Amino acid sequence: MDDKKRKEVAASLLKDMEATATRMRELIVAMPPHDLLGYIYAQHMMKAMVDQSAEEEQREAVGSNDLINENQFLLEYVHAVLASDDAPADVTFDEAQCADLFELSCKLREQAMFFAVITSADTKDGVFGPDTADIEFRAKSNWVILRGNRYQVLEGEFYSYVLAPHNDVLKEVYGVGAAEIAEGFQAMADATRSGHSDAIMEMSKQFEAAQAFAAAQDIPLEDVMEAWIAANAEQSKAAGRAMDDMFRGGIANVSRHTTLPPALLADLAYQRGEETEFFAAGDFAGTPYRTLPARKKPLIQLGADYYAIDPCFTRDAGYRALLYNLLQRKPDYKKTFEDRQKRMSEAAFADILAAQLPGATVFQEIYYKDPASKQWSENDTLILVDDVLFLVEAKAGAAATIASPALDFGRHAQSVQDLVLKAYKQCERFFNYLNSADEVLLYHLEDGKYEECGRVRRSDYRVMVPIGLTVESFSPFSTYCKELPQVEPLLGRHAFISLSIDELFVLKRLLPTPGEFAHYMEVRQAVAGMRRAHLFDEFDHLGAYLKKNRFDQDIAKQLQDGKVSMLIWDGMSDIVDKSFEGEDWEARPFPAQHFPKEVLKLLDALDATRVQGWLSAESHIRDLGEEGRKNLAKMLTDLRQTLNQHPARYFVLGGDGEPLFVWLQQHGQQIDWKKVNEKASAASLAVKASNVVGVVAEIGSDGTYRRAQSFAVHIPTERTQENASIYEDAARMVHPTRAVNLKQPENVSFLRKTRKPGRNDLCPCGSGAKFKRCHGR
Template sequence: MDEPKRKEAAASLLKDMEATAARMRGRIVAMPPHDLLGYIYAQLMMKAIADESTAEEQRQSDGPDNQISEIQFLLEYVHAVLASDAAFTDVRFDEAQCAELFELSRRLREQAMFFAMATAADTKEGLFGPDTADIEFHAKSTWVMLRGHRYQVLEGEFYRYVLTPHNDVLKEVYDICAADIAEGFQAMADATRSGHADAIIEMMKQFEAAKAFAVAQGKPLGDVMEAWVAANEKQSRAAGWAMDDMFRGGVANVSRHTRLPATLLEDLAYQRGEETEFFAAGDFAGTPYRTLPARKKPLIQLGSDYYAIDPCFTRDSGYRALLYNLLRRKPDYKKAFEDRQKAMSEAAFADILAAQLPGATVFQEVYYKDPASKQWSENDTLILVDDVLFLVEAKAGAAATIASPALDFDRHAQSVQDLVLKAYKQCERFFNYLNSADEVPLYHLVNGKYEECGRVRRSHYRVMVPVGLTVESFAPFSTYCKELPQVEPLLGRHAFVSLSIDELFVLKRLLPTPGEFVHYMEVRQAVAGMRHSLLFDEFDHLGAYLKKNRFDHDIAEQMKGGKVNMLIWGGMSDIVDRTFEGEDWETRPLPTQDFPDEVLKLLGALNTTRARGWLSAESHIRDFGDEGRSNLAKMLADLRQTLDQHPARYFILAGEGEPLLVWLQQQDHQIDWTRVNDKASAAGLAVKASNIIGIVAEVSADGTYHRAQPFAVHVPTERTPENAHIYEDAARMAQPTRSVNFNHQKRVLPPVKAKRPGRNDPCPCGSGIKYKKCHGR
């Protein structure tokens, strides 16, 4: 379709959208809001029940939007109409009108998606360079379709963390502390998530109580109901509330389902007819491309109670609305508020992920003199753990603009500038500083003076991840930011990753060990450096990792040859989504990658010992696919079971990438490091490898892994009299008849009688560090 025809089609779609939205408004305002809510929420519950019973294959083919989000889309429109129109006096519920309303809602969504396609196709260039049209389409379609990809059961955890810095002021303004507000938002989410099920249980409970009362009276139930209600006022009131929850939208009544104070709820709510912009005359009137009122205030006041009409925007806009009104009520708190937000966001990565970053050295508010500008520069948080470096630039403000991309795409793009590029540029400046010398000093600003607080060598870090951190999820821009022409891997190899505090809580749960988390971040960073490959948000990346491990390799394979202009992976987050479904979500096993038990024991020992280089060793093992993991498990088990006969065994796994040499040592025998190093060097020569990953594990024959530690393997490049024995051993290993030595050592190693090195001697593992600071700890 040529450009004039596309513009004509877009104009026609806009007119159709406005007409459909006006019809929806007329149907909604003419019905009693409680009855309408009850009907829609009942449909939502039935959809959820049907979804649970649908086969997995059917769920994936239908997609979540076709199952539940279309009802949530309708709820947003109910909220918009109730906020925009005063209550009618002559209203009545009409199920046929409700059915038409559902059809109109589906039609409006479809029209909005076609409009996104038609209008984005005309975009030639912009902030995202030649990819701007694709990104604009995703921004517009997300604006219409996205229904808050946060997990309802984690609401309290998120709000507790981000509100705690303002606890004293929240108490002063609203007479409630941060923890109780968090509990209220969790209760709000729980009411819509499980309210219908709770209501059914409550009704059955009271029905059984009434039946027991009738039996005791020796009369039919109908004859004693009035007496039972009079005698059991509390129980009958509970039954009435359960009926209200099931049939009149009571699950959305936050006045009843939470203990949040009326003043706070008032700040988060529209009164009927208060909103004047959404349906005002002009382009896009009443369409999804105007800013839905729920993005500004998530609640509606109906009578004396407050209702969370749409459960998703209650969560997504509640945080911003709360802080906005907090400052409106206490404007002199603005400076202290900004300082506290900054401190909270800068500390969040290391704080929330403390278990994933054991023993990390954390520098906050790091200063250095930029070699290029000769000016002092500052970065938020530098985290050093083993051979991994994280540089976190935190942005404490709201992650998302509430300006529609159809009305003002440039403003959306400016949000990317503010929240992504600024963080990226700060990281870039620091990485350039790291690269300016073998070792660079770091400073803290103390009483106006710069005082050295540490030194960093870039060569010490195998992995360096620059991170831009927002409070709330910035999807889809957080994962699309790699398409910005200005965003290139730092120093040519370290891709920039955008995350949110909201997402850290999920990563913390599903990647509980340091090895898992760091390996995920390595893979995540690899994908962040691959242009034209799009996964919607962080949970799609996490789901892809749990399902496929090195999914960056899968993406690279699919994009090989340059035949694919844009690769989009969808639906990968389902394995993550299901983790937080159901009442038993906290006790169900978490999704994880499959590892044989024997390999898990080795990984556990590496994690427990945490000798220098342990994350590198873990990463190498976690890179293995199913076959590699099975082979490693078999070799470990086979040789470990012979340790009651031999003090040590070893094997080498060689395939793609660096070979892995594992030395198994009887737990009660001292390690002969000279022999370990010589055998590892010989094995490297035998398999023609320039580098080998070495691991020594102290194990009992019963399968207990007491310690495991990596060691440096030196593969000689030139034969000398001193290393002739290594070359001779390598020649024996390389003989076809002795290839078994790479997997099984047939010879019995003699008992070790090695001299223990001095504390200040170089460690015999080959690390180059003094023994007392390496394996002598």
């Protein structure tokens, strides 16, 4: 299709969209809002029930999830019309017109998607280089169909955290603090999530009570209803509220289902006819490519009550509207507000992920003299844990833009670019500083003076992850920004990652240990450095990791054949999504990668001991595929069971990556580190490895792993008189007929006690630390 024809088709689609939207507006405004809401929500509930009961093949055939999304799309249009039009004097509910409305909603959604295809296809180049056309299409299509990309059960946790810095002012302005507001937002989410089932249970309960009342008097139920209602006023009111929830949109009534004060709800709500922009004359009038009113204020006032018509914009729109109105009501709070937001966002990564970062050294607001500019530069948060470094640049403002990508894709992309590129540049400057010397100095700014607060050596860190952190998610741009020409891996190898605070609450649950989290971030960073490979959001990355482990390697293989211009993995988040479904979601175990029990015991011991280098050892073990994990489990089990005859055993596990040398020791027996190091060196020579990961585990008589730690394996590069015995040992390992087969490890003789190192001597384990700070503790 040539450019002229494409423009003609786009103009025709735009005209059709505007006509469809106008007809939808006419139908919506002519019906009583409560009845219309009740009908739409009832359809939503029935489709959800079909989705739950159908087999997987049926779900795909029916497309029930898509139908539910269409209902949500329609709810946003109901919100838009109620916000834009005064209530007519006469309204009538008409089920046939409701059916028309559903068809029109589907039609408008399809028209909008076709428009996204047509108007993006002719984009030859742009801010995202040759991939700009594809990313523009995704920005437009996601603007139309992205609904509810949050886990509703975590609403309260998110609000509680991000509002906590403003607790005193919230109480002053609204009479309630962060905890109460967070509870209210969670109650909003719960009402739409489980409101229908709660109403059904309440109706069933009251029906059974009425039946019992009738049976006690031996009178038919229909003849005693008036008497039962008179005698059970509260129960009958509860039944009435349940009926309203089920059939008149009552589950969206936040005045009923929350205890949030009217003043706060009013700040989040449109009154009828208050919105003047959405249907105003001009291009895209009333179409999904205007900014839906729900993106600005999520509630509508109907009579004396406030309603959350569409539950899916409540999180982000509610958060932005609340903070905006807080400052409108208290403008002198602006400077303090900004300072508090900054501190909250800068502390969030280390705070929320405290369990994943045990014993971490955390520097906040660090300064240094930039070698290039000779000026003082600042970074937000530096986190050092074992041999992993996280540099977090936090942006306290809202990530999501409400500027439509169809009206101005450049502006839409620029607002997100600004967030990413500013954080990226700050990270880049610090990484260049780290690379400028063997050891660099860090400073805090105290009373106008720069005071040294720490020193960092780049060589100490196996993994370094630069992160841009926003309060809210801004998928899909957060994962697509690696396509920006300006965004390259720092120092040629450390790719930049965009994350949000609300995503951290999910990561901390599904990656509960330091080893799991650090390994995920390694794999995640590898994918962040791959251009032309895309997953929609952080939860797709997380799902891919849980399902496939080193999914970065799978992606690399698919890209290597040269036949793929862009690779997209879709739907990987389903394993994560299902974790937050159902009333019992907190009681169920979260999905995790499978490890044999024996390997988990070793990982748990490494995590419990946490000697320097433990994350490196965990990473190596977690890199193993299914077969490697099984092999490791078998070797551990077989040799552990022989420790009652032998004080120590060892083996080498090879594979595609670096070999793993494991030394198993009876707990209570002193470790002969000279022997350990020599055997590890010999094994390294035997398997011709350039690097080997070493692990020593101490095991009790009951089979419990009491301690485990990694150690540095020295691999000789030249035979000398001093290391001749190591080379001879390696030769024996290579030839099983002459000595030991690595698959059938040598029985190590009883180890005689050796002189204990002095407290200030280097630890014989090879860590490079003094004995008192390593194994002498």
